[in-house]
Amino acid sequence: MTSAPHAGLRRGLQLLLAVVGLAWRPALADEPFPSKPITVIVSLQAGSASDIATRVVAGELSKRLGVKVIVENLPGAGGVLGASRLHGAKPDGYTLAALNNGLITFVPNLPDRPSFDIGTLAAVSMIAELPSVLVVPAALPASTLREFVDYSRQHPGKLSYGSVGMGSPQHIAMEMLKSATGADLLHVPYRGGPQAVADVVSGQIQATWIAVSVAVPFIKTGQLRPLAVGGGTRSPQLPDTPTLKEAGVREFEYVPWVGLYAPPNTPAPVLRVLSEAVQGVLDQKASRDQIAGYGLRARASSPAELQQVGQTERGEMAAVIEGLRLR
CATH class of the missing domain: 3.40.190.10 (Periplasmic binding protein-like II)
Structure with missing residues (x-):
């Protein structure tokens, strides 16, 4: 049998622990970002230009952010499989995806579009152009x-x-x-x-x-x-190969790009940390040179800039795809 004084002391201790627990939870919620490994989904196969550029950036991001950045290839359905995984991920910055412009600007204009709105993905930063x-x-x-x-x-x-x-x-x-x-x-x-x-x-x-x-x-x-x-100028790696314009096609240029995205509703402070880290990586000459060595062009951006590029090109491609009768 427990005496009344001891019972009162126990209840007091329980109340104190409960109060301490309540005070502790916000501290856990406000822990610095990032504090654990980050996964970057590449929506195309290993060895693709998007994959190559992403792996260069991911390796340097690990050093800059102080956590492991893991690249996971998830190809399929023109990149929709990887984008779908990102769309359903927790919006905490620990799951990202490298997505090319076809997925961001072309696919939403097709008749057989994904069941989710690609335009709701949160832009982080451009990574590279892919001549x-x-x-x-x-x-x-x-x-x-x-x-x-x-x-x-x-x-x-x-x-x-x-x-x-x-x-x-x-x-x-x-x-x-x-x-x-x-x-x-x-x-x-x-x-x-x-x-x-x-x-x-x-x-x-x-x-x-x-x-x-x-x-x-x-x-x-x-x-x-x-x-x-496909670009407006000849490639240094293929100096004898003409541009589309030089070959007689003046109607368009073809310069794909790849950008880094987060799930919808990812907090702006998290996006800012990630974007500034990518900018820091691509500001390094060594990173730019490494990407250029693969025939790619490093290109960073703010979240707002990447979001605007996606919206603008998505609108432009609506008319193009309508004209191609792909709907």
Whole structure:
């Protein structure tokens, strides 16, 4: 049996512990960010340009933030699988995703769009631009873009091109090229760029857009032939390859980009910490040079700037995709 004084003392201690506990909870809620590992989902396969750029940044972010930054590849459905995982993640800054412009600006304009609003993802920072080149099998009897277009029209329904899915940058860029030139090409979607490149090399398909950094080794060994680079200037890695404009296509340029995103409703202070950390990484010459060594261009931004880029391009692509009759 417990005496009344002892019972009173016990109740007093319990009350004190409860009060201390209440006072302790806000301290836990306000712990510094980040205080545990961060996972960055890459919505494309390992070895893709998006993956390469993200891994360079993630490695330096680990040092800058003082926590491990883990890169997880989650390809599929043109990047929608990775974006879906991000959309459903806890908005605490510990789950991020590197997403390309096709997913952010093209996919929301397709008839078979995701069940969630991609525009609600929280922008963190741009990571890099991904200069790309249009390649064909070396054995194809076409040395220029004009010859390729003419050859496709001479063989209607026989030539195909690869992309990483409906609404991907490669898909929309090739459909725009078809619209501008009258090329006759069938679309073959792949799970990732490496398979598409392998099938161009083997001649299973006849064309794809691919990051310059990925294409160069195949071009040097004579397995692929470059027809045009997508940007407004020639690539230092492919100085003899014309731009689309130089090759006679003035209607558009093709320069994919990849940005870092967080789940919807991620607090602004968390986004600011992450964005400033990415900016710090990309301000380092060593990081920029490492990214450039892969044929990519480092490009950082504030959350607001990346959000605006996404909104603007999403609006512009609505009319383009409508004109391509992909709806």
